[in-house]
Amino acid sequence: xxxxxxxxAPARAAEGRLFFRRRRVFWLLPVLLLFLPPFLNxxxxxxxxxxxxxxxxxxxxxxxxxxxxxxxxxxxxxxGLGTYGSALLMAKLGWPWAATVIPAGIIGALAGVITSIPAxxxxxxxxxxxxxxxxxELMRWTYVHWxxxxxxxxxxxxxxxxxxxxxxxxxxxxxxxLAILAIVATDRLLRSRFGRAFEAIRGNxxxxxxxxxxxxxxxxxxxxxxxFIVGIGGAMFAISVGQVSPPSFNMQELILEFAxxxxxxxxxxxxxxxxxxxxxxxxxxxxxxxxxxxxxxxxMIILVLLFLPRGLVSLLARLSPxxxxxxxxx
Amino acid sequence: MLLMMAPQLVVSGVTTGMxxxxxxxxxxxxxxxxxxxxxxxxxxxxxGAYATLVFAVGLGLNFGxxxxxxxxxxxxxxxxxxRALLRPIAxxxxxxLAMMALAVGYALRGGARLEWGNQFMTLPRPxxxxxxxxxxxxxxxxxxxxxxxxxxxxxxxxVVFQATPLGRLTQAVFQSPRGAALVGINLDAFHAVAWGVxxxxxxxxxxxxxxxxxxxxxxxxxxxxxxxxAMALGGFGSLGxxxxxxxxxxxxxxxxxxxxxxxFIDITGYLITVVVLLVRPQGxxxxxxxxxx
Numbered sequence: 001x002x003x004x005x006x007x008x009a010p011a012r013a014a015e016g017r018l019f020f021r022r023r024r025v026f027w028l029l030p031v032l033l034l035f036l037p038p039f040l041n042x043x044x045x046x047x048x049x050x051x052x053x054x055x056x057x058x059x060x061x062x063x064x065x066x067x068x069x070x071x072x073x074x075x076x077x078x079x080g081l082g083t084y085g086s087a088l089l090m091a092k093l094g095w096p097w098a099a100t101v102i103p104a105g106i107i108g109a110l111a112g113v114i115t116s117i118p119a120x121x122x123x124x125x126x127x128x129x130x131x132x133x134x135x136x137e138l139m140r141w142t143y144v145h146w147x148x149x150x151x152x153x154x155x156x157x158x159x160x161x162x163x164x165x166x167x168x169x170x171x172x173x174x175x176x177x178l179a180i181l182a183i184v185a186t187d188r189l190l191r192s193r194f195g196r197a198f199e200a201i202r203g204n205x206x207x208x209x210x211x212x213x214x215x216x217x218x219x220x221x222x223x224x225x226x227x228f229i230v231g232i233g234g235a236m237f238a239i240s241v242g243q244v245s246p247p248s249f250n251m252q253e254l255i256l257e258f259a260x261x262x263x264x265x266x267x268x269x270x271x272x273x274x275x276x277x278x279x280x281x282x283x284x285x286x287x288x289x290x291x292x293x294x295x296x297x298x299x300m301i302i303l304v305l306l307f308l309p310r311g312l313v314s315l316l317a318r319l320s321p322x323x324x325x326x327x328x329x330x
Numbered sequence: 331m332l333l334m335m336a337p338q339l340v341v342s343g344v345t346t347g348m349x350x351x352x353x354x355x356x357x358x359x360x361x362x363x364x365x366x367x368x369x370x371x372x373x374x375x376x377x378g379a380y381a382t383l384v385f386a387v388g389l390g391l392n393f394g395x396x397x398x399x400x401x402x403x404x405x406x407x408x409x410x411x412x413r414a415l416l417r418p419i420a421x422x423x424x425x426x427l428a429m430m431a432l433a434v435g436y437a438l439r440g441g442a443r444l445e446w447g448n449q450f451m452t453l454p455r456p457x458x459x460x461x462x463x464x465x466x467x468x469x470x471x472x473x474x475x476x477x478x479x480x481x482x483x484x485x486x487x488x489v490v491f492q493a494t495p496l497g498r499l500t501q502a503v504f505q506s507p508r509g510a511a512l513v514g515i516n517l518d519a520f521h522a523v524a525w526g527v528x529x530x531x532x533x534x535x536x537x538x539x540x541x542x543x544x545x546x547x548x549x550x551x552x553x554x555x556x557x558x559x560a561m562a563l564g565g566f567g568s569l570g571x572x573x574x575x576x577x578x579x580x581x582x583x584x585x586x587x588x589x590x591x592x593x594f595i596d597i598t599g600y601l602i603t604v605v606v607l608l609v610r611p612q613g614x615x616x617x618x619x620x621x622x623x
Contacts, residue, residue: 071425118608125424126367130558131607134600137555141597251551255436262429291443291547298437305430306418 023322026270030180037169045168049240051280052175056182056233058260058272060108063226065258066267067190068219069202071125074115074132075257077139078108078227080249082234084143084150087158087244092149097161101178101235108231109224111139116223120216136254143246155245158238165239175236182229187269189225198222202267252294256283259297263304265311270323274312332589337467339584345473347580348480349539350599353557354564354572355480355487356531362491362567363500363524366416366427370435371532372554376547377438378404378533379540383451393456397537401530408529412522435550443547450544453537472542479538480573483531487569500524504567559599562606565616574614 037045061075082104089100118131143150150156164170189195197218200208209215238244256279264275279297286292308314316323357371368374381403385396411434419426455472462469491497502510503520511517539545539553560579564571579602587595594601606613 065425069423069425071428121608123607123611126369126428127562127607127611129369129428130367130555130562130603134555134603137600138597138604141593141600145593255432258429258432266425289444290447291440291445294440295437295444296440298433298435298440301429301433302415302437305422305426305433306415309419309422309426 025322030176033176034173037172040169042168045172046240047281047284049168049172049175049236051277052172052179053233053236053240054257054260054276054280055179055273056236057230057257058264058276059182059186059269060226060229060233061257062261062264062267062269062272063186063190063198063222063229065261066265067195067198067202068222070119070219070222071129072115072119072132072223073129073254073258074111074135075226075230076249076254077115077132077136078111078230079234079237079253079257080136080139080143080246081111082108082231083238083244083248084234085231086235086238087156088149090159090161090238091156097165097235097239101232104235104238105228105231108227108229108234110227111231112223112225112227113220115227116220119219119223133254136249137251140246140249143249150244150246153246155243158242158244160242161239168240171240175240178232178236182232183269183273186225186229190269194218194221255294255297259301262301263311265313266309268311268313268323270316271311271313274316278312334466335588336585339588340581341467341469341473343581343584344577345470345476345542345580346583347560347577348476348573349535349542349576350556350560350579351573351576352480352483352535352538353532353553354560354576355483355569356528356535357557357561358567358569358572359487359531360524360528361561362504362569364412364521365504366424366431367558367561367566368435368525368528369428369432369554370438371431371528371557372550372552373435373438373442374404374408374529374550375532375536375539375553376442376545376550377407377536378529379453379536379545379549380442380446380451381533382453382537382540383545386454393454397534400537401533404533405526405530407526409522409526411529412525413518416525417518417521435554439547439550446547448546448548450546451540452544453540455541476538476542479534483534484569484573491569555603556599559603559606561613562603563613565613568613568615571613571615 036048040048057075057079060078064070064072064075085107086097086100086104089095089103090097115132115135119128123131144153146152160166164174190198197208197213197215200211200213201215201218205215237248241248260275260279261272262275263279264273265271282296283293286296304311310317313323353371353375356375357368360366360368360371378400381400382396385391385399386393389396391399415430415434416427419430457471457475460471462471462474491500499510499515500520502513503515503517507517535553539549543549556576556579560576561572562575563578564573564575579599582602583595583598586598
């Protein structure tokens, strides 16, 4: 037996382990996903695309609820405004979809800034929860009653788009790129001083302010970032469903989005991805039993709160420290 | 000419307003003991109405017996929810407690939809449907029954909370749970009973509501928002305030809907909540509770 080769072997094994211990191993997932579409039929592809939409919705929501720790329910409003914004720019002004993505994000971010005003003024807990909830419902009411623009409760048809967006399979690749960009950007944000400030605010706001962190500025920024990411998710939703109507942005939707964050893992980026995958794919199974979805979501949130307060991602964190959360410590 | 309608609109506003007030009262009882606002209260109210439906229509019991049984079931439900679901995470952040209440309500709504679907159900009216003419104004028996029940319950709650030793103990539990526990008050019992009473009061509200409007699983969401708006307007924690808030909300809703545009009926509650919380967070009769950093 060659002694030199034998001595190299453990080193190579260690190198291999190192690869799987670094966070770059997560890049394997999108690379593997690139080869997924040929195995899926059109309906399954649509469901996977919806998962990618909810990845953005989940990580955006998580910034406010998980990382800032504020009980704000206005996420559905950002989502709806992004969706309607993108759809209207396409339908009324004839913009191509790609040109509406950033504006949809900006519309969401503006809504985020508006909803951050009560939070910045010191409204907290359930006061903030119901205020932001009311904002979302007022937006939905606007979609219903501004009929000249949104076609009211009939809903509006999104114009079909050209090549990279013409089929579910093609859209998948565009969505995958956007989801990766959103995840990487949010990861960078949370690892910067912004993320550390969010963590300080969630931990103890008074102490954070006493240490000289301009808490209000960071709260405003957190809401704006959340709105931006979710608004882009809205643009993806618009082109994916092709038909936009107000009931897509009701309280059911809010619970779904909240469940994505809670079941995946509060404050965890990977958790939001897991939550989006589980909670978007799962309802497809029992779509024909009205009420069952609500029952299952309700029970899932209850079980997670009781037994897994840090979500499904905390199960994975027991297997590998890779999944352990760096932005949300107790 | 248009003004002639105003008194009649006020009567109809009082009817719904008193129901909002009752839901608000049931949430206030939980809030005044546990500092938690039950985001599942609307669905607990509809659960009470569905329970009555099962007992009165499904099993064919006398309506009064059915309502009493439903109230008992909801008391047990509220008690068990607190004991089994909220108490284990009592030390978790407020976010988790609010989520738990919301999730319970959501599961209840799903259960109702699984059984009854989205069809409209109605509870049989246990009293004769009639009206009292007072000059130009017609007062339906519904209004009289609802106003009577809510005022009676308000009176009982006011006496219990303001004029009995039990009320003082509850206030101690609300203000300083740790201090209350130190002087020997059984916190768990207070919290669990408050949830039970809140759910039972919600059930009464749900039954009265289901007599005058069609019952669907989605009614709970609307009821929650109206109850919350009544609480916000009246001031969190104030029993009298929530009734005044509910009345104002009900009347305003009808006046806005008639004189401005009927599309405002849906959002009066939200508008009031937003305006009150931004302009005067303590409401009309509440104490100021706001974080300044």
